[in-house]
Amino acid sequence: MKEIEGNVLTEKSKDQKKFQKAEILLEVKNLKKYFPIKAGVFRSTVGWVKAVDDVSFYIKKGETLGLVGESGCGKTTVGQTILRLIEPTGGHVFYNNVDLFKLSKGQMKKYRSKLQMIFQDPYGSLDPRMRVKDIIAEGLKYAGMKNRKERYEKVRDYMQRVGVSPTYMNRFPHEFSGGQRQRIGIARALVLNPELIVADEAVSALDASVQAQVLNLLDDLQQEFHLTYLFIAHNLSVVRHVSDRVVVMYLGKVVEIANKHEIFSDPLHPYTKALLSANPIPDPTVKRKDRIILQGDVPSPANPPSGCRFHTRCWLAQPICAQEEPKLEEVHPGHFVACHFWKNLEDQND
Numbered sequence: 001m002k003e004i005e006g007n008v009l010t011e012k013s014k015d016q017k018k019f020q021k022a023e024i025l026l027e028v029k030n031l032k033k034y035f036p037i038k039a040g041v042f043r044s045t046v047g048w049v050k051a052v053d054d055v056s057f058y059i060k061k062g063e064t065l066g067l068v069g070e071s072g073c074g075k076t077t078v079g080q081t082i083l084r085l086i087e088p089t090g091g092h093v094f095y096n097n098v099d100l101f102k103l104s105k106g107q108m109k110k111y112r113s114k115l116q117m118i119f120q121d122p123y124g125s126l127d128p129r130m131r132v133k134d135i136i137a138e139g140l141k142y143a144g145m146k147n148r149k150e151r152y153e154k155v156r157d158y159m160q161r162v163g164v165s166p167t168y169m170n171r172f173p174h175e176f177s178g179g180q181r182q183r184i185g186i187a188r189a190l191v192l193n194p195e196l197i198v199a200d201e202a203v204s205a206l207d208a209s210v211q212a213q214v215l216n217l218l219d220d221l222q223q224e225f226h227l228t229y230l231f232i233a234h235n236l237s238v239v240r241h242v243s244d245r246v247v248v249m250y251l252g253k254v255v256e257i258a259n260k261h262e263i264f265s266d267p268l269h270p271y272t273k274a275l276l277s278a279n280p281i282p283d284p285t286v287k288r289k290d291r292i293i294l295q296g297d298v299p300s301p302a303n304p305p306s307g308c309r310f311h312t313r314c315w316l317a318q319p320i321c322a323q324e325e326p327k328l329e330e331v332h333p334g335h336f337v338a339c340h341f342w343k344n345l346e347d348q349n350d
């Protein structure tokens with residue numbers, strides 16, 4: 001693809017340059033999270049569910065990194081482990097060069113406000129017995145703001161910023177719509193002045209029109225507060241809209257990382273290609289010709305296939321794929337792929 005047309009930089013090259021000089025805010029290195037499988041009278045461990053297995057990527061300051069994959073691929077576990085909402089099995093997460101996994105619970109408290117999460121279920125994530133003002137102010141209290149009046153002053157300010165009238169601050173979560181509840185969840189994260197927000201399926205439970213409003217709000221807040229987002233989602237259209245770069249996961253592993261233009265126009269991993277081909281086209285009169293139907297079910301992460309984990313469903317698989325695990329390699333600047341035969345796919349894309 002030509003990157004320069006006349007003297008005008010294309011959207012793709014502009015986006016590539018946007019974060020070239022930005023510093024790395026968060027680096028995930030060889031992250032692992034295994035859950036034990038217990039059985040028998042004594043509940044002894046008989047195996048492990050390898051939900052996240054040797055995952056590495058980084059996020060630059062101010063960018064939005066999309067994390068995509070089918071349900072059960074481990075993307076939510078990655079988000080929760082980064083924030084130490086669940087403890088990792090192995091690996092490192094460096095935030096501003098500090099290894100978060102080496103910190104004690106007390107030391108971690110200092111970083112909690114800087115790393116926040118927005119959850120998928122805006123109702124389930126808000127305590128139904130608490131008033132909205134106390135839900136939003138709770139983190140401030142935990143962070144050491146002792147004066148209640150000051151806390152509520154901040155709550156008013158942030159409710160306003162996310163588009164919920166502060167006159168409703170004494171209400172309970174059930175008195176709000178789904179979109180408003182998600183805005184309250186955003187205010188709760190934002191009030192602590194974070195640098196990084198992990199948005200886990202933040203708009204999936206909302207109607208399409210409300211989704212667009214919340215996405216626009218997140219975009220505005222990113223500009224205003226210089227936020228960095230890890231945006232976890234299964235909806236590729238949403239990811240395409242919000243992300244600068246995209247990480248694709250399959251069965252606990254990263255299979256491809258690239259800027260969004262390359263992921264969506266020249267995917268180099270067969271799984272990414274299949275995922276994109278299943279994404280609906282907005283125009284119902286257009287019939288999709290390149291749809292790839294994957295055979296078989298997603299294997300269990302408790303017993304993942306040998307070699308490349310995708311080999312049981314991959315239409316490009318060769319005997320070596322079942323024996324040797326492909327490494328995640330940088331095949332073009334900033335474009336990483338874990339496939340022995342990515343070149344074949346690149347030739348097909350051309």
Ligand code: SF4
Pocket residue numbers: 269270271308309310311312314315316317318321326338339340341342
């Ligand atoms: Fe398919 Fe083999 Fe590439 Fe895995 S390594 S994605 S099985 S071609």
